[in-house]
Amino acid sequence: MAGDRPLKESPSQTAGPYLHIGLMPEICGIDGIYRADPGAVMVNDDTLGERITVQGRIFDGNGDDVKDAVIEAWQADHAGRYQSGSEPSDPNFVGWGRQAVDPESGFITFQTIKPGRVRFDATRFQAPHISLFIIARGINIGLNTRLYFPESEENATDPVLALIDDAKRRDTLIAQKDGDLYTFNIHLQGEHETVFFDI
Amino acid sequence: MSDPFHPLNRRDWTWQPAALTPDYKTTGLRSPQRPLVFFENTMSETTGPVFGHDLISDLDNNLVLNFASAGGEALGPRIALRGRVLDENGRGVPNALIEIWQANAAGRYRHKNDGYRAPLDPNFAGCGRTITDDSGHYVFHTVRPAPYPWPNGPNTWRPAHIHFSVFGHAFAQRLVTQMYFEGDPLIALCPIVNAVSDPGAVDHLVAKLDLEASTPMDAMAYHFDIVLRGRHATPFENHSRGV
Numbered sequence: 001m002a003g004d005r006p007l008k009e010s011p012s013q014t015a016g017p018y019l020h021i022g023l024m025p026e027i028c029g030i031d032g033i034y035r036a037d038p039g040a041v042m043v044n045d046d047t048l049g050e051r052i053t054v055q056g057r058i059f060d061g062n063g064d065d066v067k068d069a070v071i072e073a074w075q076a077d078h079a080g081r082y083q084s085g086s087e088p089s090d091p092n093f094v095g096w097g098r099q100a101v102d103p104e105s106g107f108i109t110f111q112t113i114k115p116g117r118v119r120f121d122a123t124r125f126q127a128p129h130i131s132l133f134i135i136a137r138g139i140n141i142g143l144n145t146r147l148y149f150p151e152s153e154e155n156a157t158d159p160v161l162a163l164i165d166d167a168k169r170r171d172t173l174i175a176q177k178d179g180d181l182y183t184f185n186i187h188l189q190g191e192h193e194t195v196f197f198d199i
Numbered sequence: 200m201s202d203p204f205h206p207l208n209r210r211d212w213t214w215q216p217a218a219l220t221p222d223y224k225t226t227g228l229r230s231p232q233r234p235l236v237f238f239e240n241t242m243s244e245t246t247g248p249v250f251g252h253d254l255i256s257d258l259d260n261n262l263v264l265n266f267a268s269a270g271g272e273a274l275g276p277r278i279a280l281r282g283r284v285l286d287e288n289g290r291g292v293p294n295a296l297i298e299i300w301q302a303n304a305a306g307r308y309r310h311k312n313d314g315y316r317a318p319l320d321p322n323f324a325g326c327g328r329t330i331t332d333d334s335g336h337y338v339f340h341t342v343r344p345a346p347y348p349w350p351n352g353p354n355t356w357r358p359a360h361i362h363f364s365v366f367g368h369a370f371a372q373r374l375v376t377q378m379y380f381e382g383d384p385l386i387a388l389c390p391i392v393n394a395v396s397d398p399g400a401v402d403h404l405v406a407k408l409d410l411e412a413s414t415p416m417d418a419m420a421y422h423f424d425i426v427l428r429g430r431h432a433t434p435f436e437n438h439s440r441g442v
Contacts, residue, residue, distance in 0.1 A: 006288060006289040007286070007288070008287065008400070008403065009211065009214065009374070009426050009427065009428050010376055010403050010404065010425050010427070011395040011403060011404060012374060013216070013392070013394070013404065014223075014375075014394075015362065015375045016362060016377075016391075017312055018300060018308045018310040018313060018362075021310055022299055022328075022362055022364060025326045028309075028310055030266070030309060033259070033265050033266060034256070034259065034326075038250075038254070038298075061227070066229065074243070076243070082243070082246035083249055084203060084247060094248050094249075095248065096248035118241065118243055119242060120241055121435070126241060129243070131243050133370070133373055136229065137225050137229075138223070138227075138230070139218070139226075140215075140217065140218060140220060140230075140391075140394045141215050143231065159238075188229050188230070189228060189232055193232060194231075196231050198209075198210065198212070198236065199238070
């Protein structure tokens with residue numbers, strides 16, 4: 001299969017410790033070049049859907065906070081449609097966000113809306129989820145994972161969650177809910193290592 | 200081809216760096232130890248954010264000028280970086296957002312965590328971005344960054360490099376990498392570079408001097424193409440297009 005490809009994908013390299021300069025210059029004090037850090041704000045007053053906050057920490061193999069990571073979120077709109085999908089989506093919602101871990105607190109926070117369920121195939125749906133892409137110093141190639149919502153009945157039949165036999169591992173993909181706040185911690189290693197995907 | 204019904208080719212992990220590469224010490228505690236879980240692309244992976252050219256201002260791709268005071272310019276060897284974003288099928292990728300960041304010509308980043316003694320350049324921030332044209336071409340105007348020391352070992356130096364972040368049209372195409380300069384002896388010694396084990400793959404990260412594209416008495420040109428994953432010719436199985 002690989003032999004059919006005329007070109008090879010460029011190899012990945014770590015984003016390094018100074019990734020904020022290129023990805024979110026305003027938060028590292030570089031003002032006035034870009035109009036705004038891309039992805040910093042995901043919703044506006046007209047965005048449809050239930051407002052939620054997703055917050056979490058990232059832990060290394062020692063259980064220490066990874067304070068120099070950046071996470072990108074990609075999600076469907078309130079009705080389960082993607083901006084570049086097969087049908088028009090909410091014009092007030094791109095569905096892409098980018099945030100850095102707060103180096104003081106260790107928390108990373110996204111203000112967004114709860115996505116709708118996304119079609120899987122002609123007859124099945126995926127449970128509502130947010131795709132996450134994690135980069136940092138010491139991560140040679142960006143890590144892909146997904147956040148699911150604990151209250152979703154669809155989790156029981158989600159075709160991606162179904163691939164993970166071990167219930168404890170599957171639970172690493174399910175946020176904890178407290179009102180409109182969802183907590184989702186990511187463990188890069190160890191007993192609670194988050195499930196990362198080859199997408 | 201940005202059709203969300205076409206999955207991406209599966210990633211060739213022999214060509215990509217492993218998560219744990221002990222010579223690059225920080226990977227020790229930050230590398231997942233369990234295998235990645237594979238699943239066939241869904242719409243969540245074959246779609247991605249769409250960026251319009253209206254995102255970009257005139258000087259966003261000009262690091263020589265985009266942070267400089269009036270009449271000022273960044274210090275250092277002036278270079279133009281040109282190339283294309285392509286997919287594995289050899290097609291140019293239009294409207295691809297490229298974001299870059301780099302140290303200045305003395306090897307210092309404008310970042311509070313960089314304590315290297317080399318000076319900041321008041322006219323240089325080190326960030327730039329652009330969106331590729333209809334055939335995938337891009338250009339950046341910048342200064343060549345210097346190598347700098349880093350605390351991976353007692354005497355480790357990064358080769359001169361520029362960080363690249365690239366979006367295709369699918370979230371599964373997302374690529375973050377680094378570009379090096381042809382002829383730099385530090386490339387072969389760098390534990391981050393050597394996280395990529397195939398020398399042929401490393402060569403894909405090395406920009407080539409392109410003297411013909413240089414601007415006489417102004418700036419040397421380097422050429423650097425970026426390849427993102429391509430899409431299958433065949434669409435999803437069992438997927439109804441009507442929904």
